[in-house]
Amino acid sequence: MKTTERTNRGRKALLAMIVSGTALGWFASPADAQQEGRRRRGAAQEAKAVELAPDQVAQLTKIANERRLNVDDLLAAAKTYTPSGRHDEYVLFSSGGQSGQVFAIGVPSMRLLRSIAVFTPESWQGYGFAGKDDPVIERLKFKGTLNAWGDTHHPALSETKGDYDGQYLFIGDKANARVAVIDLRDWETKQIVKNPLTISDHGASFVTPDTDYIIEGGQYGTVLGYGYAPPEDYQKSYRGMVTMWKFDREKGRIDETKSFALELPPYWQDLADAGKLASDGYFFVNSFNTELATGGIEKGNPPFEAGVSKRDMDYLHIVDWKKAEQVFKSGKAKTINGFPVIGLDTSIAEGLLYFAPEPKSPHGVDVTPDGKFMVVAGKLDPHVTVYSIDKVKKAIAEKKYSGKDAYGVPILDFDAVMEAQVELGLGPLHTQFDNKGYAYTSLFLDSAVARWSLGGDFAKLHSEQPWKLVTKTPVQYNIGHLSAAEGDTVSPDGNYLIAMNKWSVDRFLCTGPLLPQNFQLVDIAAPGTTMPVLYDMPVGVGEPHYCQMIKADKLKSWPVYPEVGWNTHTQSLDPRAPKKGEEGVTRDGNKVLVKSIAIRSHFTPEHVEVNEGDIVTWRIVAAETTQDATHGFCIGAYNINLSLEPGEFEEVTFVADKPGTYPFYCTEFCSALHLEMMGYLHVKPKSGSVSDAAH
Amino acid sequence: MCKILEAVVGPRIAPEELRENRLRYATPTILFMLARVLLLISVFLPYWHMELEAPQYPKGLFLTAYVNHLSGDVREIDGLNHYIGMRPLGEAAAFERAAGVWMVIAMFLLVEGAAFIHSKWAVLLAVPAIAFPIVFVADLYFWMRTFGLNLNPDAPLSASVKPFVPTVIGEGGIGQFKTYAEMGTGYWLAVGCAVLTIAGFVFHRRAYKPLMERMNAEMRKAVA
CATH class of the missing domain: 2.60.40.420 (Cupredoxins -  blue copper proteins)
Known part of the structure; x- marks a missing residue:
């Protein structure tokens, strides 16, 4: 009996010892000291639910009246003010225009995060100041001459399945027809390629849905390969082009050896956009000057501005790039200045290139998130014209042509491919999309952003009539591009839109005769006719053109370089x-x-x-x-x-x-x-x- | 000779006695085993943490000591320490860190040996494991003190930071830094090992003391 008692006591003691021994260890010390540290530092940044006391309301009212702010202003401030240490929801990558740089801006705070040097040596980043064999300087040279600036126009974030993946950023330089690759791990320019065919461009850069190619559309007709011909030979010798730069994602570089171009008639190709989903495999390029005007105001000829705007219709270029890739790979391209170019005859024979009439010198062509429609903004025509990819494919299959242009490119019948025309106002330029079935178009002459309803499957997302203007918000002034949150991808977010205004006139203190541009943050979260401007951000470093807004958490930036050396x-x-x-x-x-x-x-x-x-x-x-x-x-x-x-x-x-x-x-x-x-x-x-x- | 060995190792347990009171003899063995397991696990876990806080380091700087190495922001802390003339942390306790794992293995084997020796001398084998947590803290303090008090007088900030003894446990401060130091999980496992070893020895004596006394009595009788 006695032994059993002892054993029981022993058992209890044993248990107690084990508990005291091990539990002491586990409880006394946190599993992760780093988390403990964060806990200890407290939550200074944490937001508490706000409930304004009467005296706080009075204080706020007093400040509002003293500063002459109305309730909308207070709401706008509340929607954009970002306390110290709090991070923005989106990052805007904006072209820096003639500064040759890219700007990164936080949204909704509209704070400039930093610039990224691309085509212009920049001393803070030590970009182009590393002595005589600086690789930056080397890649900025053209025929031995340093082209130490660029006119950055259209940034393009790399995409996976038509959505931003946050890995790379590409940007085109209009002045010198160059495309740069920026690695978004360290936000540095890694590569610059110079187009071997043309001096200047405009339609760069736009990516295909998986970033297989970076599209660089041209602009002013030239003799491809930097050649010479007098203006009298314009129709015969001048040509347009679009270049497909092959991107090697593994290496993070454009592979020039696997890139090619398509020769185009010497219309002035403008903006481009790659098809996606329903229109994957195609890309679209606008054009103007299908008049083939050669200007010459000094000889009494109509100046370019009149000559290129004469006709009522220009041509939307529809390119089957997947087929073009096959044609290039099968060796049917010719070579100009050492670069493979699919000739116009080959493009026509292989069915790579079709035209669709588009109203009068349009500007942007933007593909809807589902890829089913292409929206062409009229610029000199008050409409946006919407084309259907299904109708385009059908018209191509059934050869519904209304004729051929002077170079033999088939022109699809306008009525056969057009889905809708929406009258928005004066000077429609560019279109973006949200997640509620709305499209947003900038109106340059009206100085406004138009919200209009999409049709097709998008009609289910809103309560408006399809293809109708919903509302317009005035912006200050002369808006060029606009950019909604992920608004050119397969899954736009809505929420915010940036109006990129070319003129600021009276919006800021006078800074001498050279004024900053004005980026306006527009709240597009609410449907219907509510679309207020929340914030004006002066950009006094260059004149930006296009920008893209990416969800900040998609960026996987390095805080420091991975290794020393x-x-x-x-x-x-x-x-x-x-x-x-x-x-x-x-x-x-x-x-x-x-x-x-x-x-x-x-x-x-x-x-x-x-x-x-x-x-x-x-x-x-x-x-x-x-x-x-x-x-x-x-x-x-x-x-x-x-x-x-x-x-x-x-x-x-x-x-x-x-x-x-x-x-x-x-x-x-x-x-x-x-x-x-x-x-x-x-x-x-x-x-x-x-x-x-x-x- | 054989007798002395027997006196040290102690008597073996008769098979019938072991059958009757299995738990009585198993308890110390199990406790020693658990102690050894805790000690072994502790090698992989931090023994000591220090967190340094300063305005320009909003995420803090961390230093973690294991039995055999230092980890965390050693590079940055060394970089900062050079301003006050403190030697690099890598020069501290070099022997201890090199020998750490071997010492733990030695303690592991000694505690294992203690389970086989049934005389009171078994405690000698358990002493290192029992004393280890105290020795660890003492050694840590020794090195902190040595490093803190022997600053290079030619260092850039020698005028504003005088030799000092860093705080080994709890809150301290140096320059614009606040420091928080505490023992880590590994250390508490080592403490657990010590506690279990003491407990094991208590049960060890309870089980084997009567056997020892019986054996000694028999020996006395034989001598008489």
């Missing part, structure tokens, strides 16, 4: 990047190699001695892994400035042709001892004294 051009670890202990200066003849490390708050080495005329290669790595611990590296008189983001490796080569003593320093305010982060480049004069060199 990262080559941002190859997006991989660079074996040349100096490691700790390798710092120093070595010489081979007149070639000097500097291996340098930048870490808060010093460069190693701090003194670099070279002789006048030496070719100096300076390899430098930012040995930082902390977000925002960016360094700069400049050598003043040598036009060198690098942005060394955490982990980044850069190489600079220059000829030390100016003797003297040059302080180099960190150009980013990296730390409390930032001013001390410097060193000297000593360039010893070849002959004579230092004082000689000083003269």
